[in-house]
Amino acid sequence: MQCSSYWFCPDVWTAVILLILCRFRGCVSHLKINKYYTIKSEMAKDxxxxxxxxxxxxxxxxxxxxxxxxxxxxxxxxxxxxxxxxxxxxxxxxxxxxxxxxxxxxxFPIFIPKSFFSKEASHVEGFAKECAVVTHYRLKNDPDGKGVVVDENAKLEEELIVRxxxxxxxxxxxxxxxxxxxxxxxxxxxxxxxxxxxxxxxxxxxxxxxxxxxxxxxxxxxxxxxxxxxxxxxxxxxxxxxxxxxxxxxxxxxxxxxxxxxxxxxxxxxxxxxxxxxxxxxxxxxxxxxxxxxxxxxxxxxxxxxxxxxxxxxxxxxxxxxxxxxxSDDHGLVLPPKLAPTQVVIIPIYKTNEQLAAITEKVDIIVKNLKAKGITVKYDDRDTYKPGWKFNEYEFKGVPVRLAIGPRDLENGTVEVSRRDTLEKSSFQIADIETKIEHLLQSIQDNLFQKAVDFRENMTTKADTWEEFVDLLDNKGGFILAHWDGTPETEQEIKEKTKATIRLIPLDARPEEGRCILTGKPSSRRVVFARAY
RNA sequence: CGGGAUGUAGCGCAGCCCGGUAGCGCGCUUCGUUCGGGACGAAGAGGCCGCAGGUUCGAAUCCUGUCAUCCCGACCA
Missing domain, CATH: 3.30.930.10 (Bira Bifunctional Protein; Domain 2)
Known part of the structure; x- marks a missing residue:
């Protein structure tokens, strides 16, 4: 079978995927401004x-x-x-x-026979509306012109669901x-x-x-x-x-x-x-x-x-x-060291080839020692980009630690060390730098976690009345701990009124007598509400 | 499926009302000067103006149709 269309290359068979029904998704809601936002930097262009x-x-x-x-x-x-x-x-x-x-x-295969789906009732109901379905297994040249069309003779006996x-x-x-x-x-x-x-x-x-x-x-x-x-x-x-x-x-x-x-x-x-x-x-x-x-x-x-x-x-x-x-912040991505593809980037600053050679000599040792500690490091000695450009590039991409070495550092036996999470810069003695970097990476990892913990604590609030609840949702956001009478109907009504859902019922929830935020019915513990992605 | 908008260079846009054969910024290429926080100058390359008809001597521009994308809404693991 010939295929005249460059974007599609059927060799043996090709799937045709039908969209079954559309499902509307709730709109993305409004944003809240809080103190954790930083001032816009002129460096992050556009x-x-x-x-x-x-x-x-x-x-x-x-x-x-x-x-x-x-x-x-x-x-x-x-x-x-x-x-x-x-x-x-x-x-x-x-x-x-x-x-x-x-x-x-x-x-296991990507395709699932349609009949399998109907075997578990609530499972079908949950997924039916967002399934892509394969109905045919072949294309043919369009008899009326260019391109290809579905070969109606190649209809599957039983349709396949894309999992x-x-x-x-x-x-x-x-x-x-x-x-x-x-x-x-x-x-x-x-x-x-x-x-x-x-x-x-x-x-x-x-x-x-x-x-x-x-x-x-x-x-x-x-x-x-x-x-x-x-x-x-x-x-x-x-x-x-x-x-x-x-x-x-x-x-x-x-x-x-x-x-x-x-x-x-x-x-x-x-x-x-x-x-x-x-x-x-x-x-x-x-x-x-x-x-x-x-x-x-x-x-x-x-x-x-x-x-x-x-x-x-x-x-x-x-x-x-x-x-x-x-x-991440207004300067771009911020990655925790444990998941950063590159944990440390080293940027040479030089004018002449002689300077670059001298820097590279030092850097090669640093790279070797960092690698020996299992740290992923990249020496960016491309001469097609300037140092300032590279600084911004790696900052935007969230590389946790940046080292810069220039002629001044060579004289002083130092390295400029810059950490992405706080954007702080300092000068380190080159001796034993790998141990310091190792500790720095750990401290960045810890700091990111701690910052996130503090943020969550500040953004977790108890609400005891409906007015309080709505006010928190509209003006603060975050997790809201509130009583709920335990019925799906009440949860549904809260969702319709506020777009907030019960995110979870905490595993470690302490028993606490209270009254449902909406209905006033008795409740034995608080659940976590929030607007969600 | 309803309402609104947009399709012009790789990206972001102007030009369209008032038809005359396409321009700006970024990016890209070359050369030179630069190089410790996104350098500067000069010279270049790059576009069936979403697609198909129509009007016209002539269409990115006017008309008709069509396709695509985005935003908003009918409410959902």
Whole structure:
């Protein structure tokens, strides 16, 4: 078959994807200005401050820091090398944590037979409206002119769904893998892309296609499955706090916000600088819902046939959005050292080739010693850009530490050290610099986390009356701790009135008698409300 | 699906009302001077003006159609 169109190269078959229905997404809400915003720098050319326009600031940052861009396909992004390098660091850290907790990786197909979807009722309901569907497997030359058209003769017997998540195909597969309690637990993770046909998209935060990992485990008992669900939630929280330097709240979702098909959804929730919450990871206890839907049973030690207990858990490239919004400032991206593709950049300042050679000689030693400590370092000796240009470039890209070495430093045996988080500059003696840098990186990591913790504490407020609640939402934002009568109807009504949702019911919530913020009915503990991404 | 707007160089835009064959800034190329926070000068390269019709001697500009994108709204893992 010939293909005259350069953008499409069908060799054996090609999928045609139909969009099933559109779903409206709530509009991005307003921004709040708070004291954590800094004054605009003249150096960040054409780059809005967070206070001016938070949404624009985020969009520009992602693009100008060269992390991602929009693609020819609406709603889908191209993750550029710098952005992908950060994602790879995240993957590496998470993957190790998964392996350390006994999980193994596997890969399941991107296409799911349509019939699989209808086997778990609430699961279908949750995802049906945002599924892309493959209906045909071949193109042909347009008989009337140029280009190609769908070959109507190549219609699939059964349509295929492009996975929005993989529970169905995985459980259909697990049925054949599990017969006995000896086959359990089954602890599998996969790194994959998924597609959820979103109407309103934003780079990293909500895209039609995104990258993620999804863990799917099978257990002999409910207790064990719940323990797994909680363990993975803790892994996520650990990762968020120790690698991303983003503090998170841990809790369970209200029924309204629960994953389609789950018995209980646990989540970690982070707070962004504009006072909006961002769900950063979820871990689901699926009960026996999928086991029953896909008939996955095992013989127990007692020789009884039982349905297995399941969990699933995932984090996605949305974490990139969380990372960006948590730390970055009006000068650009700020990266925690543990996730920065380049932790230290070294810039030579010179006029003559002789000076450059002398600097390079010193730098080579520093590079070698930093690398020996496991620090990723880049010596940018390009002569096609000036030092000032490079300073701005790396500052905007969030490189945690910058070293500059010029003729003056050579004379004094010093290096200019500049840290991205505080923008402070100081002069270090070159001797034993690698140890100082090592400590500096740790202190940047710690400082970013502490700043984020302080911010969250300042932005977490109790509300005891409806007026207080609304006032906080409109004028302060952040997490609001309030009483709720526990009914979905009340949550729905609050959402309709304020656009705020229950982000989670804290795992460590202390019992506290109170009255529901909306209905005045009795409540036994506070839950966390916020407007969210 | 309703309401509004926009498609002109890689990016951001002007030109359109009042038709005469396209311009500005950034970026890019070359040369020279520069180089401790985005350098300066000079010389260059780059555009079926979203697409298809129509009006006209002549269309980026006027008319019709069409496609695409963005924003706003009917409310959702």
């Amino acid at each position: 780059f809005p401050t967070r206070a001016e326009n938070y949404a624009q600031w985020y969009n520009d940052l992602v693009i100008k820091a060269d992390m991602a861009e929009n693609s020819a396909v609406r709603g889908c992004m191209v993750i550029k090398p710098y952005g992908y390098a950060i994602w790879e660091k995240m993957q590496a850290a998470l993957d190790k944590m998964f392996k350390d907790t006994g999980h193994v990786n596997a890969y 929005p998540t993989s529970e169905t195909i995985i459980w259909d597969t697990y049925r054949n893998w599990i017969q006995s309690y000896r086959d359990l637990p089954l602890l599998i993770n996969q790194w994959a892309n998924v597609v959820r046909w979103e109407m309103r998209t934003r780079l990293f935060l909500r895209t039609a296609e995104f990258l993620w990992q999804e863990g799917h485990t099978a257990h002999a008992t409910a207790e064990e499955a719940i323990a797994e669900t909680e363990q993975m939630l803790n892994v996520y929280a650990d990762f968020a706090e120790n690698f991303m330097a983003v503090p998170v709240l841990k809790g369970v979702k209200s029924p309204n916000e629960r994953f389609a098909g789950a018995v209980e959804t646990y989540c970690i929730e982070a707070l962004m600088q504009d006072g909006k919450a961002l769900q950063a990871g979820t871990s689901h206890f699926l009960g026996q819902n999928f086991a029953k839907a896909f008939d996955v049973q095992f013989l127990s030690k007692e020789n009884k046939l039982e349905y297995v207990w399941a969990t699933s858990w995932g984090v996605s490239t949305r974490l990139m959005g969380a990372l960006i919004m948590a730390h």
